[in-house]
Amino acid sequence: MDLSFNAEERAFQDEVRGFIAKNLTDEMKRATALTPSVFSDPDIGMAWQRVLHRQGWGAPGWPVEHGGPDWTPAQRWIFETESARAGVPNVNVMGVKMVGPVIIGFGSPEQKNFYLPRILSGEDYWCQGYSEPGSGSDLSSLKTRAVRDGDDYIINGTKIWTTHAHHANRMFALVRTSDGPRQQDGISFILIDMTTPGITTRPILTIGGDHEVNQVFFDDVRVPVANRVGEEGKGWTYGKYLLEFERGSGIASAKLREGLKAIAELAESDLTGRAIDSPDIATRISEVEVDIDALEMTELRVLSALQTGQNPGAVSSILKLRNSEIRQAVTRLGVDVIGHDALAVEPMRPLYKLNHAPATPEEMLTVVPEYLNGRAYTIFGGTSEIQRDIIAKMMLGI
């Protein structure tokens, strides 16, 4: 057993560091640090996606024939870790990490040829149409309906919590194409052009003051049947496959560590009157740091298992759960560290383009919005309650 990387892996680490140092602009870095929502705005996020794509690193998890870099699990770990340390933009995962693997796994050759290059290059910007107002955790009860009409489906219904729908030109959606004996049957996986007539998008502001999610309405929207991925009625299987990617794609500890570092730096600064001198704050920082250490070790154990071709199993639910809980702990700590300044609200967005001097130091601007928006971490992608159900079922057999 060994925690350290071998010579080849260290050389790769140097390569990644050099690449990031050369390509990450101060503007991107500042914009990322001042973004209190999950993903960077497309102008920042896609700029980074194009940089990665030029290097051949646009889709780390994809097979080589579709443009993946053919990295080992250790290389992916190094890439994600170095990216987090450097503070690169948070590229919207809906393309590369979510719909991409489904198209690769279940799409037709035409779909692969058309969509995959456009995901890699950042030409297409994707959003995810899963949740509905009446279907959250019980996702398979979804009611948005696609009715066959010749070579088209006609779609009616609504999707909600649609991240970046207001930026996206494409959506992948789960829609009901028939009513089976089980509600999971009769769901299909469809790719929708967001410029199609009949689609309207309503912004939803989250409690941190950010517009990241939306509700999308479908009113007699015509989508070619050719835009269905895989078989009709098998969408649930593809959708679950994707959710496992969403949960398991997490090499999250490095990002958590950077988040904690920023809070710890504030705590050590005169801006907070050295909050760290309070033993309570110092101890809580240690508690969160140790939780990150534990998550990191679990990630590395999973990585080691993957390297030798073992299946890590239901641990992806543990990773998702702990990542989301620790993120919330970091942001909660942040609010306590900045003290009085937590009361100052900055409503303008984006925070990196303010045209006035904010009431608090710039380093503190995202702290409260991140805490407030961050309540969603234990809700999206399968709530913590759903994750516990999965752990009980898959790991404990109850």
Add this chain to the structure above:
Amino acid sequence: MDLNLSDEQRLLRESAERFVAESYDADHRRKMANDPLGYSRAVWKQFAELGWLALPIPEEFDGLGGGAVEIGILMEAFGRGLVSEPYIATVVLGAALIDRCGTTEQKQARLPKVADGSLKLAFAHSERAARFDLAKVATIAHKTAQGWRLSGSKIVVLDGHAADEIIVSAHIHDHQGASGRIGLFTVAAKTPSLAVSDYERLGGGRACNIELSGVELSEGALLGDGSDALPAIEWAVDRAMAALGAEAVGIMQTLLDTTLEYTKIRKQFGRPLSANQVIRHRLADMAMQVDEARSMALRAALKVDAVPVERARAASGAKAKIGKCARFVGEQSIQLHGGMGVTEELEVGAYFKRLVAFDTLFGGSAHHYGRHARLGRTTVSA
């Protein structure tokens, strides 16, 4: 980067788990709990035959030269059976201190005997007034014409009653007075003016308090050259905490397995307890905390030879986190067993008590989060 077990490590795990499952059953544990010695000499002999006593001892002293990961594998299996043999005292603390501080002669005289099972050690360091501060030692070693005279009191010496030799820490007062250095002295069990009073330890095994009322020792009782032993003590305790953390993981795993089985069998309101979501989620939380504890114990083991600050933060972080997980898993195991969990009729309580002992030993979670914080903020690992 590779956290998979090697073939040798896998074999060690299998043989340790098999030994514990076959030889260390509930009857054995009950017998040991009522035994004035608190452990079995026959089992100790088997440990020697299996090579477990030689495991971390360097090859030049008839050992196997194993590391903290191997110790962790063994300790996790010990945890599953609530093993009460004086392994931490003799091998993990005692032999390590001799190996790190002793002269070649001192090592040669002891380490091969530890390896073959003929010498048991203990480490007497804790004092009532020091609480968990390893640097605080009121016991004094006065230089005499013949050697040393030790005076002071030590508490909770793990397995001190079983030891042939006790390693005692004391501040060195030489002819110039207080030197400011802590020395380690080997004191044979039957030395005059040494009073050992032993008692049953929470969660199994025994411990003792000792009084040193002017214990006269020869020159050679001082380990090594008399340079300050505090760094070695911190090093040894950090290693012991990593090993104890692995033992706690084994205990927690057994509690989780037992509780899970119980909730499947026990029926109330016409259905198994495990049919209730509140119970399933509790068990999911317990499983998650066992997994986190396992990660932290392994992390501490992999960092025992890192630079002191990194090693100490990993050990304290692990001790604090595993302690917190242990309390949760232990308390919830009792809760889910209902009234029976609070009785001596089930073994859940015995496992729980060992976890409480673990959390307290060398300082609880609060102490170790504090130490972790004092030792500095960010370490970047991997």
